[in-house]
Amino acid sequence: MYETLAVVGATGAVGRIVLEQLQKRDLPFRKLKLLASQRSAGSEVRYAGETIKVGLLEPGAFNNVDLVIASTPDEVSADFAPYAVKEGAVVVDESGYWRMDPKVPLIIPEVNPEAVDKHDGILASPNCSTTQMVVALAPLHRAARIRRVVVSTYQATSGAGLSGNVELNDSVRSALVGKTHPPKTFQHPIGFNLIPQIGSHKYEGYTSEEMKMVYETRKIFGDDEIQVCPTCVRVPVATGHSESILVETEKPLSVEEAIELFNGFDGITVVDDLANMQYPMPRDCDGKDDVFVGRIRKDISSPNGIAFWCVSDNLRKGAATNAVQIAELMMKQSSK
Numbered sequence: 001m002y003e004t005l006a007v008v009g010a011t012g013a014v015g016r017i018v019l020e021q022l023q024k025r026d027l028p029f030r031k032l033k034l035l036a037s038q039r040s041a042g043s044e045v046r047y048a049g050e051t052i053k054v055g056l057l058e059p060g061a062f063n064n065v066d067l068v069i070a071s072t073p074d075e076v077s078a079d080f081a082p083y084a085v086k087e088g089a090v091v092v093d094e095s096g097y098w099r100m101d102p103k104v105p106l107i108i109p110e111v112n113p114e115a116v117d118k119h120d121g122i123l124a125s126p127n128c129s130t131t132q133m134v135v136a137l138a139p140l141h142r143a144a145r146i147r148r149v150v151v152s153t154y155q156a157t158s159g160a161g162l163s164g165n166v167e168l169n170d171s172v173r174s175a176l177v178g179k180t181h182p183p184k185t186f187q188h189p190i191g192f193n194l195i196p197q198i199g200s201h202k203y204e205g206y207t208s209e210e211m212k213m214v215y216e217t218r219k220i221f222g223d224d225e226i227q228v229c230p231t232c233v234r235v236p237v238a239t240g241h242s243e244s245i246l247v248e249t250e251k252p253l254s255v256e257e258a259i260e261l262f263n264g265f266d267g268i269t270v271v272d273d274l275a276n277m278q279y280p281m282p283r284d285c286d287g288k289d290d291v292f293v294g295r296i297r298k299d300i301s302s303p304n305g306i307a308f309w310c311v312s313d314n315l316r317k318g319a320a321t322n323a324v325q326i327a328e329l330m331m332k333q334s335s336k
Contacts, residue, residue: 002029002066002331006089008080009071010034010054011043013162014094017320018069023048027328035061037076062087067330069323070094085121092123092326094319099124099216106219109325110267111138116329123326128318129153129209129232129241130216135268135291135317136310137247139261141221144249147304148227151213154235154242155198156282159314160185165238172236186234195234207232240282241318243310252304255296262293267317272296280311288313289321 005027009015015036022032034045034054041056055061057076062068062084068091070077070084077095084091098104105115106124111134116123126134137146157164163185171191174181180189188195199208206214210230218224235242253261262268271280272294280292291312299305312318 002334004031004033004065004067005029005327006033006035006062006065006068006084007071008035008057008068010045011036011040012071013158014071014315014319016045017315018071018324019045019047021316021321021324025324025328027324028331029067033061033065059083062089065089067327068092069327071319071323081122090119090121090123090330092125092323092330094125094323096127096212098122099126099212100219106216107326107329108134108138108220108322109329110135110265112220112222113329116326116333123330125319125323125326126216126220127209127212128159128312128314129155129243130213130220131318131322132241132291132310132312132314133213133243133245134217134220135265135312136245136262136293136308137217137221139265139268140247140249140253140258140306141223143257143261144251144253146221146226146247146249148229148248149217150229150246152231152233152244153198153213154194154233154237154244155209156237156239156241156314157186157190157234158239159198159241159318160234164190168236168238190234190236192236194236196231198232198234206230237282239286239313239315240311241314242280242282244307245310246299246305246307248299248302248305250304253306255298255306258296258306258308262296267291268293270294270296279309282311285311285313287316289316291317 035057071094074095074097077097081091157168167185171181175191202208202211209232213230214228269290279294295309
C-alpha cells in the first residue's frame, strides 16, 4: 500500500474528477495530500466525508509523498515533476510535457498496461482525443493489425479548460442577440460555429493537436508504421469529444467481427442501432467513464476498411479517469 498520495491541480475541473474517481475506485493509500497554485492554495476540499486544506505546489511539497497524480499546464509539470521524483515519488502526469519523452511510458491501462514497468519516476497519460481513439482501435489492432487511420474529431470546449466553457456560454448568449463576443480562448467565436484548428501550426499544415494523435498513437501501440491522418475541430459542445474514424487493417474484418471485438474489450460500450436512431452522442456520454462506439459499418471504398463513430467524456477517460487507472495499476504492481 502507498502511504501518501498527492493530487496536484486538485481544485481544477479534472482534479475534482480525480478525487471522485479515487473515492469511487477505493485506491489503497493512507493519506491524501492536495496541492494547487498560489491562487487556490489555502482553500478547502471535501473528500470521503473529511475537509482537506489545499497546500501550495512548491518543491518541498513532495516530502514523504509516494505517488502523485498531476493535472497542470505543461510548464508547471516541467518544473515540478522532477522535484517530486527527486523526493522519491512516482508521478502520473496528465500534461503534454512528458508524453513523447522516450524515457516516459505513455499509458492507457486497457491497451498497454505492461508499460508501467518501464518508468524512471514519471508516467504520462495521453491527450484526450488520442486516448478515446486508441481505446477504440485497440481490439481491432490486436485482431487484424491497423495500417492506416483517418480521423476527424469534434472536440468540446472543456478541452481548453474552464475558460473554454465560459467562452462558449458567452459566445452563444451574444450570438442569440445578434452580437459577436470577442474570442479569447479560441481563434474565433465558438457560439453556433465550428473551428477547424486546435493548437498551433505544427507540420505540413497540421496542427499540434493533430500531430499529437499521430505520434501518441504510434508510441502507445509501439508501431511506427501506423499511418494516421487527423483533422481536429472545436465544436460548440461543453463536454464530450466525438470522432469519426476510418480504419484500414491488414486483415479484413466484417462488421459483425468488429462489433464482437468492441463488445469484448474492457472500457468500450457499443451503442449501434441506426434504424432506431441509437448511437453515441456527447450529451448521453457526459459523466461516464467508457468510450462509446456506434455507426459501425464497412468502408464501401476499401475491402479492408471499417468506419465508426466514437464518443467519450474528455474530462473523464480523456483525462482524470485514465490517470487514476494508471495510479491504480501502479498500486497493483507494487503489491505483487
